[in-house]
Amino acid sequence: xxxxxxxxxxxxxxxxxxxxxxxxxxxxxxxxxxxxxxxxxxxxxxxxxxxxxxxxxxxxxxxxxxxxxxxxxxxxxxxxxxxxxxxxxxxxxxxxxxxxxxxxxxxxxxxxxxxxxxxxxxxxxxxxxxxxxxxxxxxxxxxxxxxxxxxxxxxxxxxxxxxxxxxxxxxxxxxxxxxxxxxxxxxxxxxxxxxxxxxxxxxxxxxxxxxxxxxxxxxxxxxxxxxxxxxxxxxxxxxxxxxxxxxxxxxxxxxxxxxxxxxxxxxxxxxxxxxxxxxxxxxxxxxxxxxxxxxxxxxxxxxxxxxxxxxxxxxxxxxxxxxxxxxxxxxxxxxxxxxxxxxxxxxxxxxxxxxxxxxxxxxxxxxxxxxxxxxxxxxxxxxxxxx
Ligand code: NAD
Ligand code: MG
Numbered sequence: 457x458x459x460x461x462x463x464x465x466x467x468x469x470x471x472x473x474x475x476x477x478x479x480x481x482x483x484x485x486x487x488x489x490x491x492x493x494x495x496x497x498x499x500x501x502x503x504x505x506x507x508x509x510x511x512x513x514x515x516x517x518x519x520x521x522x523x524x525x526x527x528x529x530x531x532x533x534x535x536x537x538x539x540x541x542x543x544x545x546x547x548x549x550x551x552x553x554x555x556x557x558x559x560x561x562x563x564x565x566x567x568x569x570x571x572x573x574x575x576x577x578x579x580x581x582x583x584x585x586x587x588x589x590x591x592x593x594x595x596x597x598x599x600x601x602x603x604x605x606x607x608x609x610x611x612x613x614x615x616x617x618x619x620x621x622x623x624x625x626x627x628x629x630x631x632x633x634x635x636x637x638x639x640x641x642x643x644x645x646x647x648x649x650x651x652x653x654x655x656x657x658x659x660x661x662x663x664x665x666x667x668x669x670x671x672x673x674x675x676x677x678x679x680x681x682x683x684x685x686x687x688x689x690x691x692x693x694x695x696x697x698x699x700x701x702x703x704x705x706x707x708x709x710x711x712x713x714x715x716x717x718x719x720x721x722x723x724x725x726x727x728x729x730x731x732x733x734x735x736x737x738x739x740x741x742x743x744x745x746x747x748x749x750x751x752x753x754x755x756x757x758x759x760x761x762x763x764x765x766x767x768x769x770x771x772x773x774x775x776x777x778x779x780x781x782x783x784x785x786x787x788x789x790x791x792x793x794x795x796x797x798x799x800x801x802x803x804x805x806x807x808x809x810x811x812x813x814x815x816x817x818x819x820x821x822x823x824x825x826x827x828x829x830x831x832x833x834x835x836x837x838x839x840x841x842x843x
Pocket of ligand 2: 608609610679
C-alpha cells in the first residue's frame with residue numbers, strides 16, 4: 457500500500473462505539489491508525505487496546521481511576537496522559553487527522569469543541585454535544601472550516617441521502633426508530649419495567665445510557681435535536697417513524713415527493729467506517745442484506761402517549777437556546793438515578809419535563825452559560841428524586 461494511514465483519535469475507546477471503531481481500524485488494511493485512545497473506566501481494556509494498536513497516546517480521563525491503575529502493561533512507545541484536559545492536547549495535535557467523538561454524555565462536548573477549534577474533522581457519535589450546544593458547535597465548525605461527520609446511524613443515513621439533492625430541495629427528514637424493548641407495552645406494563653429489562657435492547661448492543669434512552673425513546677428525541685442543528689432544518693421538518701427491523705436507517709423526502717433512504721443490516725461499524733473513510737467508500741466488515749430471502753420492512757407512527765419523550769425532543773428542537781442543554785443534562789441525571797434504583801422507569805421523562813418547564817429559558821446562551829444550565833438541571837433532578 458502506498459498511502460499513509462489516517463491518524464484517528466478514538467475518544468471513548470472502551471465503549472460500545474469505541475470498540476466497534478477499533479474493529480474497523482483492525483479491518484482497514486492499514487488505511488486507518490488508532491493514534492490515540494481514551495477511556496474513563498475499564499482501564500484494563502484500555503491497556504489491552506494499547507498493546508494491540510500501539511497508539512502514540514492513551515488518556516485516562518478519571519484521575520482517581522488513573523492513579524489507582526497498574527500501567528506496567530502499556531507499550532513503551534505509548535505516552536500516558538491523565539485527566540479530561542489531556543483530551544484537548546490530543547484533539548489539538550497536528551498529527552491527528554480525525555477525531556472519533558465516542559464519549560458518552562455532555563462530558564464529550566469539550567474535546568469535540570477543541571477538535572473543531574483546531575479545524576479537525578470530527579466523526580461525531582456523541583449526540584449530546586449537538587443536543588447541548590448545536591448552534592454554537594455548528595457555527596464553530598463553519599468558522600474553522602472543520603467538518604462534522606455523523607456516526608449516529610440515522611444521521612449517517614440522512615447525510616448520505618442528502619447527497620442526492622440540494623439543501624433547498626429537502627422537504628423533510630424521517631428518522632427511523634426501532635421502538636426499543638417496550639414497544640406496544642401498556643401503561644401498566646411499563647410501570648413494572650426493571651433495570652435489567654431496560655438494558656436489553658432487541659437489536660443494538662450499546663452502552664447503558666443510550667440503551668435506556670432507546671427504551672424511553674429519549675434517544676430519538678435527542679436525535680431530532682441533533683438532526684435539527686446538524687442539517688439546519690426546522691423542527692417541523694423532522695418526523696419519526698417506528699421501524700422495528702432497523703434496516704432503513706433514515707430517509708430524506710425531497711420537494712418532488714421522492715424519498716431517498718439508506719439501508720443495511722443493523723451494525724454500527726458501517727456508519728463508523730463511512731465517517732472514518734469519508735469521502736471514500738471502501739469494502740468493510742458488515743454483513744449484507746440477503747435478497748434471496750423474503751423479509752419485511754414495517755413502518756408505523758409512534759404513539760405519543762406511549763413515548764412522551766418525543767414531544768420534548770420536538771419542543772427543544774423548536775425552542776433552541778438553553779432548552780437542549782437542560783433536557784440533555786436532566787435526562788443524563790434521570791437515567792443515572794434510574795440505573796441506581798432511585799427512580800422508576802416511567803418517571804424518567806416526567807422528571808425531564810418538569811426540569812425543562814421550570815428552567816429560566818435563555819434564547820442565546822454562551823458555552824459557559826450552557827455548562828451552568830447543565831449543572832443546574834442535574835441538581836434539579838436530584839431534588840426531584842429526593843422530593
Ligand atoms: P459507552 O458507555 O459504551 O462508552 C462510553 C465511553 O466514554 C467509554 O469509553 C467510557 O470510558 C467513556 N466515558 C464515560 N464517561 C466519561 C467521562 N466523564 N469523560 C470521558 N470519557 C468518558 O457508550 P456508547 O454506547 O459507546 O456511546 C457513546 C456515544 O455514542 C454516546 O453519545 C451515544 O449516544 C453515541 N451513540 C452510540 C451508539 C451505539 O450503538 N452504542 C449509537 C449511536 C450513537
Ligand atoms: Mg441513532
